Amino acid sequence: MAGLRERQKAKRHRAIIQAASTLFKQNGYEAARIEAIAEVAEVSVGTFYNYFEHKADLLLAIVTMEVEEVLNQGEGVVAAPPGDAYEAICALVATYYDHSLVYLTKEMWRTAMAFSIQSPDTPFSRRYRELDHQLSEQVVALMTRLQQGGQLRAGVDTRAFGELTFLGLNGLFTTYTVTEGMALEELKAGMFRQVRALTAQIGTPDAA
Amino acid sequence: MAGLRERQKAKRHRAIIQAASTLFKQNGYEAARIEAIAEVAEVSVGTFYNYFEHKADLLLAIVTMEVEEVLNQGEGVVAAPPGDAYEAICALVATYYDHSLVYLTKEMWRTAMAFSIQSPDTPFSRRYRELDHQLSEQVVALMTRLQQGGQLRAGVDTRAFGELTFLGLNGLFTTYTVTEGMALEELKAGMFRQVRALTAQIGTPDAA
DNA sequence: GAAAAAAGTTGAACCGGTTCAGTTTTGCAG
DNA sequence: CTGCAAAACTGAACCGGTTCAACTTTTTTC
DSSP: OOOHHHHHHHHHHHHHHHHHHHHHHHHOTTTOOHHHHHHHTTOOHHHHHHHOSSTTHHHHHHHHHHHHHHHHHHHHHHHSOOSSHHHHHHHHHHHHHHHTTSSOOHHHHHHHHHHHHHOTTSHHHHHHHHHHHHHHHHHHHHHHHHHHTTSBOTTOOHHHHHHHHHHHHHHHHHHHHHOTTOOHHHHHHHHHHHHHHHHHHHBOSOOO | OOOHHHHHHHHHHHHHHHHHHHHHHHHOTTTOOHHHHHHHTTOOHHHHHHHOSSTTHHHHHHHHHHHHHHHHHHHHHHHSOOSSHHHHHHHHHHHHHHHTTSSOOHHHHHHHHHHHHHOTTSHHHHHHHHHHHHHHHHHHHHHHHHHHTTSBOTTOOHHHHHHHHHHHHHHHHHHHHHOTTOOHHHHHHHHHHHHHHHHHHHBOSOOO
8 A cells, every 4th residue: 555645745746856956056046036947846836835835845855865964974983083182073074165156056055044044933944953952062172082091181172163163164164155165175274273172172182 | 616516416315324223212113103204304205215115224234333333443452462272362342242222222233234244246245244354354353363473373274263262252133133132241241151152262371 | 697517316117036815626424 | 436525736916126218317528
């Protein structure tokens, strides 16, 4: 009894996301009209809204995929942090940043960020913030791990520093998406500088 | 030759902002339709768009007023930082936060933030980021001042730490505006904790 | 001070995301 | 199978921000 209805639903869901992804890459998010997405997905406009609450919800599906992959990769860094504190934190940051444009363009990131700020009471926003929270927790986890490994001073409040570091990397990422001309390398360099300053103060004086 | 045209223009500009402010406070930003704002300002919809490029531009006028006042107050803190590094930085943060809801509601802040992220190529966004930049520079200035006064260690990169602190206070402020139930005191407490952790590491071991 | 140019005003129309009343399809009970 | 209730689909209409061609008012020119 595989459920015809279920199968149809899953199929259409996939078709819509597929159509949207294609059109987003092709002409950008703004330029992709719901009507066009529905047409490519062979579905009516009304049906589209049966599957997604807002146009922006299409982004959520993509952002979720993106962040989950990055969290997975990040696990590796936390489990076995390379080098000293500076190296390790930069490695995690680079993991996040390097992956950021695989599924999403700057415009798509901007739209997702803007929506999650503008409409905090939507499932979209809640989920988006949940993902942010998980990333933040991963940075905290790394710092705690580094402290256990003796690469960060004993007295350091790793939660506070981890959260601050996340807010920093998040803020710089926003600047990056907002500045169309800014290259990924500039973003990384900017963040590495922050990490350098930080680890110079809270890292143990050790092998550089 | 006072210029009738000039006078009319200024008068209408004021009338529109006035009308918008009233309606925003009354029913919120979203709920205030352009048509209604225009009507209260005794102007046509078309004329509204002669004075403002987007609905959001109304917010820019208000945000600018808000931030400029806060920058002024901040100057006082930077000129004569009270107490130790922790006290001083918290004083500046509190200056920013305490003033934040004088002219704007959380909804209005959210809309302004979202717009500046979503449409980075508009004058709105450029101006908004400029204001952010000035705030960031003020935090850097305070840190540099504290270092000169011997309240921060000599080796500390005050620019990096100042910018990181700004990104932190900015990020927490976003969380605050996005969480309708969050009180100002919670926001301040959250930021003070970050500052505590920071100054514990980069401050000089001195009179507490 | 008449006429032309420039600047400003107007509201109906546009646009695209979202809604909803009516229709079709599916699953299930008898 | 048949009939019926529930679920899903549909596209025309809605809504509100934005545009624009026609119109008015002010300023400038001679």
